[in-house]
Amino acid sequence: MTKLLGSLTLAGLAALAVVCATGGKPVLASSGRSGQLHIVKDCTGSTGMPGDTCKIVSSNLAQIPVGSLVHYTQAFGILNPAWLDSNVVLDAGNGNKAAGRCTVDFSIATPGVCTFEDGTGQLAGFSARVAVSTSPTPPANYTWDGRYSFNEGGGN
Numbered sequence: 001m002t003k004l005l006g007s008l009t010l011a012g013l014a015a016l017a018v019v020c021a022t023g024g025k026p027v028l029a030s031s032g033r034s035g036q037l038h039i040v041k042d043c044t045g046s047t048g049m050p051g052d053t054c055k056i057v058s059s060n061l062a063q064i065p066v067g068s069l070v071h072y073t074q075a076f077g078i079l080n081p082a083w084l085d086s087n088v089v090l091d092a093g094n095g096n097k098a099a100g101r102c103t104v105d106f107s108i109a110t111p112g113v114c115t116f117e118d119g120t121g122q123l124a125g126f127s128a129r130v131a132v133s134t135s136p137t138p139p140a141n142y143t144w145d146g147r148y149s150f151n152e153g154g155g156n
Helices: 002-021
Strands: 034-042 053-059 069-072 083-091 097-105 112-120 126-134 141-150
Touching (some): 083 112
Antiparallel strands (some): 034 053, 034 141, 053 069, 069 083, 083 097, 112 126, 126 141
16 A cells, blocks of 8 residues: 555656646647737838848737748749749747748739748747738738647747
8 A cells, every 4th residue: 555655646746747847738749839820010111022021010929029020032023923922031030030931912812821831949840821911001011810830849
Protein backbone atom coordinates (compact mmCIF):
# COMPACT_ATOMS: atom_id res chain seq x y z
CA MET A 1 0.00 0.00 0.00
CA THR A 2 2.84 2.41 0.83
CA LYS A 3 4.45 1.79 -2.59
CA LEU A 4 1.10 2.51 -4.30
CA LEU A 5 0.67 5.82 -2.42
CA GLY A 6 4.27 6.76 -3.18
CA SER A 7 3.68 6.06 -6.91
CA LEU A 8 0.49 8.12 -6.92
CA THR A 9 2.22 11.02 -5.19
CA LEU A 10 5.09 10.87 -7.69
CA ALA A 11 2.60 10.81 -10.60
CA GLY A 12 0.74 13.76 -9.10
CA LEU A 13 3.96 15.75 -8.75
CA ALA A 14 4.87 14.98 -12.36
CA ALA A 15 1.45 16.16 -13.54
CA LEU A 16 1.79 19.33 -11.46
CA ALA A 17 5.22 19.99 -13.01
CA VAL A 18 3.75 19.69 -16.53
CA VAL A 19 0.91 22.11 -15.67
CA CYS A 20 3.38 24.63 -14.23
CA ALA A 21 5.77 24.32 -17.18
CA THR A 22 3.02 24.93 -19.74
CA GLY A 23 1.29 27.72 -17.87
CA GLY A 24 -1.77 25.53 -17.37
CA LYS A 25 -2.31 25.11 -21.12
CA PRO A 26 -3.06 21.62 -22.44
CA VAL A 27 -0.17 19.80 -24.06
CA LEU A 28 -0.77 17.87 -27.27
CA ALA A 29 1.90 15.34 -28.15
CA SER A 30 2.34 16.14 -31.86
CA SER A 31 0.56 19.39 -32.66
CA GLY A 32 1.27 23.10 -32.39
CA ARG A 33 -1.03 26.06 -31.91
CA SER A 34 -3.57 27.19 -34.49
CA GLY A 35 -6.51 29.53 -34.86
CA GLN A 36 -8.14 32.31 -36.81
CA LEU A 37 -5.97 35.13 -38.14
CA HIS A 38 -7.43 38.63 -38.64
CA ILE A 39 -5.15 41.37 -39.97
CA VAL A 40 -5.75 44.82 -41.48
CA LYS A 41 -2.93 46.38 -43.46
CA ASP A 42 -2.49 49.85 -44.88
CA CYS A 43 -0.91 50.11 -48.31
CA THR A 44 -1.20 53.89 -48.66
CA GLY A 45 1.64 55.08 -50.85
CA SER A 46 2.12 51.77 -52.67
CA THR A 47 3.10 52.35 -56.27
CA GLY A 48 2.82 48.78 -57.57
CA MET A 49 6.58 48.43 -57.94
CA PRO A 50 8.81 45.66 -56.57
CA GLY A 51 9.81 46.47 -53.00
CA ASP A 52 6.47 48.05 -52.09
CA THR A 53 5.61 47.79 -48.41
CA CYS A 54 2.34 47.73 -46.51
CA LYS A 55 2.05 48.28 -42.75
CA ILE A 56 -0.07 46.13 -40.45
CA VAL A 57 -2.44 48.40 -38.52
CA SER A 58 -4.47 45.68 -36.74
CA SER A 59 -3.59 42.08 -35.80
CA ASN A 60 -5.03 39.49 -33.45
CA LEU A 61 -1.78 37.47 -33.29
CA ALA A 62 0.92 38.53 -30.82
CA GLN A 63 3.71 37.26 -33.10
CA ILE A 64 2.56 39.72 -35.80
CA PRO A 65 2.20 43.02 -33.92
CA VAL A 66 0.82 46.30 -35.22
CA GLY A 67 3.61 48.02 -37.15
CA SER A 68 4.81 44.80 -38.82
CA LEU A 69 5.61 45.24 -42.51
CA VAL A 70 4.69 43.23 -45.59
CA HIS A 71 7.25 43.52 -48.41
CA TYR A 72 6.26 42.60 -52.00
CA THR A 73 9.01 41.44 -54.36
CA GLN A 74 7.17 41.54 -57.70
CA ALA A 75 5.47 44.46 -59.44
CA PHE A 76 1.70 44.81 -59.74
CA GLY A 77 0.23 43.96 -63.16
CA ILE A 78 3.00 41.80 -64.64
CA LEU A 79 0.70 38.89 -65.63
CA ASN A 80 -2.51 40.90 -65.95
CA PRO A 81 -3.19 44.64 -65.38
CA ALA A 82 -5.62 43.82 -62.51
CA TRP A 83 -3.43 41.25 -60.71
CA LEU A 84 -0.78 41.21 -58.06
CA ASP A 85 1.12 37.91 -57.95
CA SER A 86 4.12 38.31 -55.69
CA ASN A 87 6.40 36.65 -53.20
CA VAL A 88 6.08 38.41 -49.86
CA VAL A 89 8.10 38.76 -46.70
CA LEU A 90 6.18 39.40 -43.49
CA ASP A 91 8.59 41.29 -41.22
CA ALA A 92 7.44 41.44 -37.60
CA GLY A 93 10.73 43.03 -36.47
CA ASN A 94 13.69 41.75 -34.44
CA GLY A 95 14.46 38.94 -36.91
CA ASN A 96 10.89 37.58 -36.86
CA LYS A 97 10.02 36.99 -40.51
CA ALA A 98 7.79 34.68 -42.57
CA ALA A 99 7.97 33.93 -46.29
CA GLY A 100 4.87 33.69 -48.42
CA ARG A 101 3.04 34.43 -51.64
CA CYS A 102 0.03 36.63 -52.42
CA THR A 103 -2.12 36.37 -55.54
CA VAL A 104 -4.77 39.05 -55.82
CA ASP A 105 -7.20 39.86 -58.67
CA PHE A 106 -8.52 43.37 -58.05
CA SER A 107 -11.26 42.97 -60.67
CA ILE A 108 -13.41 40.75 -58.38
CA ALA A 109 -15.13 41.29 -54.99
CA THR A 110 -13.01 38.94 -52.86
CA PRO A 111 -9.83 39.34 -54.76
CA GLY A 112 -7.24 36.91 -53.50
CA VAL A 113 -5.28 34.69 -51.19
CA CYS A 114 -1.97 34.82 -49.35
CA THR A 115 -0.14 31.77 -48.03
CA PHE A 116 2.81 31.57 -45.67
CA GLU A 117 5.07 28.60 -44.96
CA ASP A 118 7.60 28.86 -42.14
CA GLY A 119 9.68 31.71 -40.89
CA THR A 120 12.39 32.79 -38.46
CA GLY A 121 12.41 33.85 -34.82
CA GLN A 122 8.92 33.90 -33.30
CA LEU A 123 7.49 33.07 -36.74
CA ALA A 124 9.44 29.79 -37.00
CA GLY A 125 6.98 27.05 -37.90
CA PHE A 126 4.31 29.58 -38.93
CA SER A 127 1.92 28.76 -41.74
CA ALA A 128 -1.24 30.52 -42.83
CA ARG A 129 -3.77 30.71 -45.62
CA VAL A 130 -5.76 33.95 -45.64
CA ALA A 131 -8.36 35.46 -47.93
CA VAL A 132 -7.53 39.00 -49.05
CA SER A 133 -10.28 41.60 -49.30
CA THR A 134 -10.52 45.38 -49.43
CA SER A 135 -11.82 47.03 -46.29
CA PRO A 136 -12.93 49.62 -45.34
CA THR A 137 -11.59 52.17 -47.82
CA PRO A 138 -10.12 50.61 -50.94
CA PRO A 139 -7.49 50.64 -52.25
CA ALA A 140 -5.37 51.54 -49.20
CA ASN A 141 -6.65 49.10 -46.54
CA TYR A 142 -6.89 45.34 -46.96
CA THR A 143 -7.93 42.55 -44.65
CA TRP A 144 -6.42 39.12 -44.26
CA ASP A 145 -8.79 36.58 -42.73
CA GLY A 146 -8.08 32.88 -42.46
CA ARG A 147 -6.36 30.18 -40.46
CA TYR A 148 -2.86 30.05 -39.06
CA SER A 149 -0.83 27.41 -37.26
CA PHE A 150 2.56 26.92 -35.71
CA ASN A 151 4.14 23.50 -35.95
CA GLU A 152 5.72 21.92 -32.87
CA GLY A 153 8.22 24.28 -31.27
CA GLY A 154 7.41 27.32 -33.45
CA GLY A 155 5.98 30.69 -32.44
CA ASN A 156 7.47 30.85 -28.94
